[in-house]
Amino acid sequence: METQHPMTYGRITGWGGYVPPNVVTNRDLPEWLDTSDEWIVQRTGIRERRIAGPEETTATMCLAAARRALAQADLDPQELDLILVATSTPDYHTPPVSSLVQSRLGASRAAAFTLVNGCTGWVYGLCTAYQFIHTGIYRKVLVVGAELLSRFVDWQDRSMCVLFGDAAGAVVVEATPEPCGLQGFVLGSDGDLSDLIIMPGCGSAHPCSPEVLARRDQYVRMNGREVFKFATRIIGPICHQAAARAGLELDAIDWIIPHQANLRIIQAAARQMGLPLERFVVNIDRYANTSAATIPLAFAEALDRGQAHPTQRFLFVTFGAGITWGAAVVQPWPTSGAASQEAVAQADGRVPTG
Numbered sequence: 001m002e003t004q005h006p007m008t009y010g011r012i013t014g015w016g017g018y019v020p021p022n023v024v025t026n027r028d029l030p031e032w033l034d035t036s037d038e039w040i041v042q043r044t045g046i047r048e049r050r051i052a053g054p055e056e057t058t059a060t061m062c063l064a065a066a067r068r069a070l071a072q073a074d075l076d077p078q079e080l081d082l083i084l085v086a087t088s089t090p091d092y093h094t095p096p097v098s099s100l101v102q103s104r105l106g107a108s109r110a111a112a113f114t115l116v117n118g119c120t121g122w123v124y125g126l127c128t129a130y131q132f133i134h135t136g137i138y139r140k141v142l143v144v145g146a147e148l149l150s151r152f153v154d155w156q157d158r159s160m161c162v163l164f165g166d167a168a169g170a171v172v173v174e175a176t177p178e179p180c181g182l183q184g185f186v187l188g189s190d191g192d193l194s195d196l197i198i199m200p201g202c203g204s205a206h207p208c209s210p211e212v213l214a215r216r217d218q219y220v221r222m223n224g225r226e227v228f229k230f231a232t233r234i235i236g237p238i239c240h241q242a243a244a245r246a247g248l249e250l251d252a253i254d255w256i257i258p259h260q261a262n263l264r265i266i267q268a269a270a271r272q273m274g275l276p277l278e279r280f281v282v283n284i285d286r287y288a289n290t291s292a293a294t295i296p297l298a299f300a301e302a303l304d305r306g307q308a309h310p311t312q313r314f315l316f317v318t319f320g321a322g323i324t325w326g327a328a329v330v331q332p333w334p335t336s337g338a339a340s341q342e343a344v345a346q347a348d349g350r351v352p353t354g
C-alpha cells in the first residue's frame, strides 16, 4: 500500500482537556434506574462520569479545553486560521457551536465550522485539519471535541444513561517544515447501519411535537449489542490499515488511544491486535463515554501526566454513529532536533489536566 506523505507537516503544539467538576459514581445514579455498580463495571468498565453543571454548555466546555491548548501552544487566539469543533450535542442546532467558540475566544481571523459525526467526530476533524495544513492553506488550527451527552440521553433508560459523560478536549496544530504529525489515516462510513445509534426526533424527519416528546424520541437510542459486535470487528483491521499507510507495523506505535466506549471492546481490540493492554490509554473508568471528546481528553491526560511523550507515535482509533469509523497515526512532535528535546522536557514538567 502507498504511504501518505504531506507537503507541509503539522506539529501539535498544544493540548488540553476539560471535565466538569461534578463526579457521579455508579452508586450515585438515581435509584429508579434499577442498575448496579457491579453490572456497570462488569459490562463496561465504567466507575464514574462527570456531569456538567446547570451553568455549563458544550461551548463553555470547548472554551475551557481550547484555552488550555492555546496557552500551552503559547498562541494568541487572533493567530488562529481555523477552528473546528466536533460535537453531536451542540448548544443550538444553529448557530454552530464553533462560531460561539470563535466569538468567545476572540479568534476574529479564524474560519470556523462544526463537524457532526458522533463519536468519530474528533478524529475526522483532526484529519480534516491536517489537510488544510498539508496543502499550506492554513497554518494554525484548533481542533476541539466536546460533548454534553447528559442532556441528550434518556435518564429513564438504564441501558443508555449509565454509559455516557460530559467532557471536552482540544489540540492546536501548527504548520512546520519538520517531519511529524499525521502519518497515515483511514476514515470510513456504512450508512446502512445508521439505525444502530439514532436520535429519532426533533430533526427534519420528525420535527419536535408533543407526540415526538411523548415517545421520548428526542433522546439518543442505541442497539448496544450490535454496536459492540461492529466495533470489535472493525478496530483491528483499521489500525493495521492506518499503520500500513504510515509505512509502519503496529509494533512501531507507542500508544493506542481508542475511543472509550466499553473496556471490553478495548480489551478485545488489544487481543486481536496482539498488543498488551498497557499500550492502550484507558480512562473510561473515570469519565465513561464522552463521544467526540474521549480521544483528545485521553491524549491530553496521557501527555500531561508524563505517561506519554509528544515525540512518540500515537494511534487514535474510533467508531460511532453513522456507523462511522476512523484510525489515525500521529506523531505530535519531530523525533530529532531541539524541538523534540524541548518537548520531552516540557512533558516531564507537565501538570495534570483536570
Ligand code: COA
Binding pocket: 034, 035, 036, 039, 040, 043, 044, 119, 158, 159, 160, 162, 197, 222, 223, 224, 225, 226, 227, 228, 231, 261, 262, 289, 319, 320, 321
Ligand atoms: N443495569 C442493569 N441491567 C442492565 C442495564 C443497566 N444499566 N442496561 C441493560 N441492562 C440489562 C438489559 O435489560 C438486559 O436484560 P435482559 O437480559 O433481562 O433483557 C441485560 O442487561 C443485558 O443487556 P445487553 O444489552 O445484552 O448487555 P450487553 O452485555 O450487550 O451490554 C452494553 C450492553 C451497552 C454495555 C454493550 O452492548 C456495549 O457497550 N455496546 C457498545 C456500545 C457502544 O460502544 N456505544 C458507543 C457507540 S459510540
